[in-house]
Amino acid sequence: MDTIKHLLYDYLISANFSETSAKYLNMMALAISLFVIVLIIDFITRKILVQIFTKFASKSKTNFDDLLVTNKVPRNIAHVIPLLFMIELMPIVLTDFNYYENIAEKGLKTFSILLTLWIVRSVLNALKDYFKTLPQLKDKPIDSYIQVFMIFAWVIGVFSAIAILTGIAFINFITGLGAASAVIILIFKDTILGFVASIQVSINDMVHIGDWITFEKYGADGDVIEINLATVKVQNFDKTITTIPTYALISDSFKNWRGMVNSEGRRIKRALNIKLNSVKYLTKDEIDRLKKVQLITSYLDKRESDINGFNTNHKIDKELPLNGRNLTNIGVFRKYAQTYLEQHSAINKDMMIMVRQLAPTAQGIPLEIYAFSTDKRWENYEYIMSDIFDHLIAAVPYFDLEVYELPTGSSFIMHQKS
Structure with a gap:
């Protein structure tokens, strides 16, 4: 391993290059080699994994694996192997640059968190699409539930990344946020209101996707086509789209025509x-x-x-x-x-x-x-x-x-x- 680390360095020293120049040129050569190898591994891994998933999805009876492929879950998972390869070999590339090695290590760990969040997001999107195909869940606000999970995942991921970059332990970092909780609540006010509203809307069975509602305050009169954490989309009878804040469904009065639709006249x-x-x-x-x-x-x-x-x-x-x-x-x-x-x-x-x-x-x-x-x-x-x-x-x-x-x-x- 030491021979690989200093393969170009020893040659440059023997060619009368200065020690500093030899170190930088050796590091650049190793970095380019590692980058090319990682790209090749990523390309091969992605091709193999996507093909395996696609073949498996075409033969299986359920459509969930098809949705995994559609939402690029295999493609995102394929990036894990080259990332691990880079984390393992980066210390060799930066063997003579401890300062840069520390920065690169933090950067790769941060990227690992982002990649994990990206994989979680694609899996949750596949679950959302799958749940929408189930008759018993077709009229439920699935988007709201998925967005809640995604928000929690992003909050934890962002806090973990900041903790890594600052060198503060994750627990200590979270504890320190207590003082800034009022600011956080103010920033995420609409999200919190939407989260609480979506739970109440679901529990009280106030609105389903497909319901005809009339909301005079927002000029909405049509069918609900989407319910998510922040907004409810209504397609009016003139085919325009009205967007209503989710929390408005519990704070204001609106008319739901579902009772009439389900009645006999x-x-x-x-x-x-x-x-x-x-x-x-x-x-x-x-x-x-x-x-x-x-x-x-x-x-x-x-x-x-x-x-x-x-x-x-x-x-x-x-x-x-x-x-x-x-x-x-x-x-x-x-x-x-x-x-x-x-x-x-x-x-x-x-x-x-x-x-x-x-x-x-x-x-x-x-x-x-x-x-x-x-x-x-x-x-x-x-x-x-x-x-x-x-x-x-x-x-x-x-x-x-x-x-x-x-x-x-x-x-x-x-x-x-x-």
Whole structure:
């Protein structure tokens, strides 16, 4: 070994080079030789290891080993052998330079830590991709968990590297950081908040990947496509991407539509505003005319019989329609709308169906439709709701009712002409 260390040095001394020059030239020659040898070993090791892994992955039934190859785990592991070779032979190269040997030793140890972190990162990425292929974990925030492990690994790695470079024992270095803990917490505030939030989101089952959420504060309205330690990505229905801080999911209010998606129907809740002055009692002739509407024929027959019987038994004076019991056009229309919904093929009959009258406003009497469509897909849902209201708006005049709308210029012109 001593002969190898001073092979060029002895030749240079015999060639009348100065001792200092001979040492430096000998060190440079050994360094170049070591560098070339390490590159060759790295190339051969990488080729062999990658081929072995690739062949094994192609024959195995699981896809985890394929993901290891995809995430370059074998390629990164292959760098370990030339690194060990360099660590072993570096003292020979720097045999006459103790100061530089100490620096090189620290540098190689630091590089060893970085290489270890790189291997751990590639393995964790392979695990992340594998877990995402499992049906039971598909909607879990796997990215957050992997990032937590990676952060811990990087913190330990960076602290170890600093301890090596400064020459301080790792335990003593960590102890000394206690005084700077407030600064560290301030620097990693978002990461800590995100870590705590991702755990709470997972434990409380608040959001899954694939959930439709609405977050008005951040302008998000779409499907969750990614959950990681710091952010949640939402693809809006216009295909834009909104990024939300993970901790905002537990600090602010948002709407998750998962309950609706998993239910048997999607809610329709919309009102028609009926003009107050169009509401009236129905006369006998008007009732007979409305009996031609097949959906409410039997209802009108029964109600008319009940009302007439009540008024007769109580000797009600019907010269004034206000006396006794009466049918109103808005009440009959409400029954018609209820019956129409109950017979509509796109309405879920097992969920609530209701047509109710809300408190009168300056815009008239709101007649609210409350039901659930069987088809929950957005496009079809909107079509079903529009179809229902197209029919009801067109049906309103048949009951001598009017839908409220603000007056336009043509309204004033018609009024002047009359």
